[in-house]
Amino acid sequence: MKLDVLLGLQWGDEGKGKIVDVLAPKYNVISRFQGGPNAGHSLEFNKIKHVLHTIPSGVFRPETINIIGNGVVIDPVIFSKEIDALEKLGVNIRKNLFISKKAHLILPSHRILDAASEAAKGKTKIGSTLKGIGPTYMDKTGRNGIRVGDTLSTDFMNKYNQLTNKHKDILKQYKFEYDLKEYEDCWFKGIALLKSFQIIESEHQINKYLDEGKSILAEGAQGTLLDIDFGSYPFVTSSNTICAGACTGLGVAPNRIGKVFGIFKAYCTRVGSGPFPTELENTTGETIRKQGHEYGATTGRPRRCGWLDLPALKYAIMLNGVTDLIITKSDVLSGFKSLQVCTHYIHNGKRIDYLPYEINEPIEPVYEEFKGWDMDITNCKKFSELPEEFITYLKYIEKEVKVPITIISVGPDREQTITK
Ligand code: GDP
Ligand code: IMO
Ligand code: MG
Numbered sequence: 001m002k003l004d005v006l007l008g009l010q011w012g013d014e015g016k017g018k019i020v021d022v023l024a025p026k027y028n029v030i031s032r033f034q035g036g037p038n039a040g041h042s043l044e045f046n047k048i049k050h051v052l053h054t055i056p057s058g059v060f061r062p063e064t065i066n067i068i069g070n071g072v073v074i075d076p077v078i079f080s081k082e083i084d085a086l087e088k089l090g091v092n093i094r095k096n097l098f099i100s101k102k103a104h105l106i107l108p109s110h111r112i113l114d115a116a117s118e119a120a121k122g123k124t125k126i127g128s129t130l131k132g133i134g135p136t137y138m139d140k141t142g143r144n145g146i147r148v149g150d151t152l153s154t155d156f157m158n159k160y161n162q163l164t165n166k167h168k169d170i171l172k173q174y175k176f177e178y179d180l181k182e183y184e185d186c187w188f189k190g191i192a193l194l195k196s197f198q199i200i201e202s203e204h205q206i207n208k209y210l211d212e213g214k215s216i217l218a219e220g221a222q223g224t225l226l227d228i229d230f231g232s233y234p235f236v237t238s239s240n241t242i243c244a245g246a247c248t249g250l251g252v253a254p255n256r257i258g259k260v261f262g263i264f265k266a267y268c269t270r271v272g273s274g275p276f277p278t279e280l281e282n283t284t285g286e287t288i289r290k291q292g293h294e295y296g297a298t299t300g301r302p303r304r305c306g307w308l309d310l311p312a313l314k315y316a317i318m319l320n321g322v323t324d325l326i327i328t329k330s331d332v333l334s335g336f337k338s339l340q341v342c343t344h345y346i347h348n349g350k351r352i353d354y355l356p357y358e359i360n361e362p363i364e365p366v367y368e369e370f371k372g373w374d375m376d377i378t379n380c381k382k383f384s385e386l387p388e389e390f391i392t393y394l395k396y397i398e399k400e401v402k403v404p405i406t407i408i409s410v411g412p413d414r415e416q417t418i419t420k
Contacts, residue, residue: 001210002258005246006326007220009316011270013296013303014263015328015409017041020057020219022407022417023261028214029065030058031206033249034239035221036073036106036136038129040297045414050089051297054079056219059091065209067202069218070102071239071249073136074148075111076190077183083193099194100202101149107160108183109167110135116176126235127272129298137238139163151195203251210256218246224316225270232359235274243320262322262403264313266330266393269303271296275359278306278342292332307340307367310400315355317401325401328409330390331416336372339393343368343400370396378411383420 006023008014021043024030037053043060044050050060054074058064068074086093110132117134118125128134139145144166146159153159164180171178209216220241225231227241239245243260246252267288270276279285285305288294294303316322333339342365344353351366373387380386386408394405408418 001213001215003206003210003216003218003246003250003252003256004259004261005218005220005243005257005320006261006263007241007243007246007320008223009262009264009313009320009322010223010268011225011276012221012223013040013269013271014223014265015326016220016263017043017052017057018328018409018412018414019261019263019326019407019417020217021045021060022414023217024058024061024064026215027058027064027217029067029206029209029216030056031067031069031202031216031218031250032056032072032221033069033218034071034241034245035237036133037075037078037131038133038237038298039221041219041221042297042412043414044412049412053082053298055082055086055093055097058217058219059086059093059097062092062096064096066097067206068097068099068103069202069206069250070100071245072100073104073106073133073140074099074194075106075131076194077186078131080186080190080193094197098198098200098202098205099148101147101199102201102203103148104136104140104145105148105151106132106136107146107164107167108180108187109164109171110139111183112171112176112178112180113167116171116174116178119176120174125273127274129272131298134238135167148194148199151191152199206250206252210252218250218252220245224319225312227319230315230319232274235272235360257321259323260321261324261326262317262320263326263328264308264316265328266333267292267308268306268312269294271299271301271303276304276306277312277345277359277363277365278309279304280306287336288332291335292329307342307365308397309342309365310397311342311345311352311354313397314401317403322403324407325398325403325405326407326409327394327397327405330408331376331378331410334373334376339370339372340367341370341396342366378416380410380418383408383418386418
């Protein structure tokens, strides 16, 4: 059996949580492979919205096994809050959740370092979610990190104190006031809870599942344009958000990857700093934000909004080897007289059709205009019910990017999903 991957093709928040929840009944296992609580994955059913940060979005399907892979970074405090909320809803999380021994832990001092580093950057700040992601991955690659498996060792407190003291030394360079104590208390309670879960060597379990013919869907976090290597560096996150990240973040060989579902919004959004060629800093952008409720699921920050960007989408499709496209939030565009799609950029006076290395320099988008549609599409159940103008929009995208759109999401609820 092959492992399928679902990941974001833009700057995150494409609707991954919703679609993973929709696809979950088709899979035995859902697994997260990178990122951490910087992610906020929303899913909605029975008129209730749920937001997950660390836990895979298969958790609401009673038969689905959920794995937090080795590539994920875990904050025990946030993890505990998620578990609490799920248990209150009566979700039997203990039976079906497995956590990799090799996943790294976000320490209280990693969060402080994130905040201190962002504060020191001033105007050039990344706009991090301040969850300690960057400092934790720095310690991972710097070979200083603490892993979930370490919590089971008698040496754990020593390791914790050593790394925290190192961080306290680094923090002396910043004029940044902090108080570790209160967060530390919750953190150690979180560690105790984490240890009560099934902690495993997930790479073995995942490969065994595949050998047994079980189906697995890997759930990406963030989006391709926030990838540490290929995103708009330095305004990126600290992990590989692309498909290759599923191999390293789960221990699955590249030849075991099956379908790659690439998910994108019918327009673009970005939260935090960094380049955004098609950003609309005008009333049209505000209308999209209002109609699309574009506020961060993790931080509540307003998301920057703009038109669909085809060169960026093509780049993301290339990097990930996308086999199936999923478009979300098309319903948000209902009521616009006309829509624009960016087909090229003007950079240094030249017309180019790719994202240049100098993405942080001003580049001017070139647009093609499309006729909008008035119809409310949130209740459409079949492709044939969709307005002609929207179908033209979809067909144009497919023709340009040369990958079929197989799922169309027309609202936040599970049921508001059209499969072609
Ligand atoms: P994720 O991080 O990729 O899982 O996406 P988020 O949950 O951060 O943001 C997506 C937001 O859009 C959430 O509030 C979803 O409930 C909502 N959403 C998902 N798909 C659709 C859709 O097709 N239409 C509308 N209107 N909202 C959607
Ligand atoms: P999901 O999985 C949108 C952004 C932050 C910031 C940059 C770095 O919900 O799509 P970090 O906290 O990683 O140091 O922040 O990346 N960012 C996201 N934007 N969706 C996300 O996750 C994000 N996770 C991080 O806003 O610009
Ligand atoms: Mg999100």
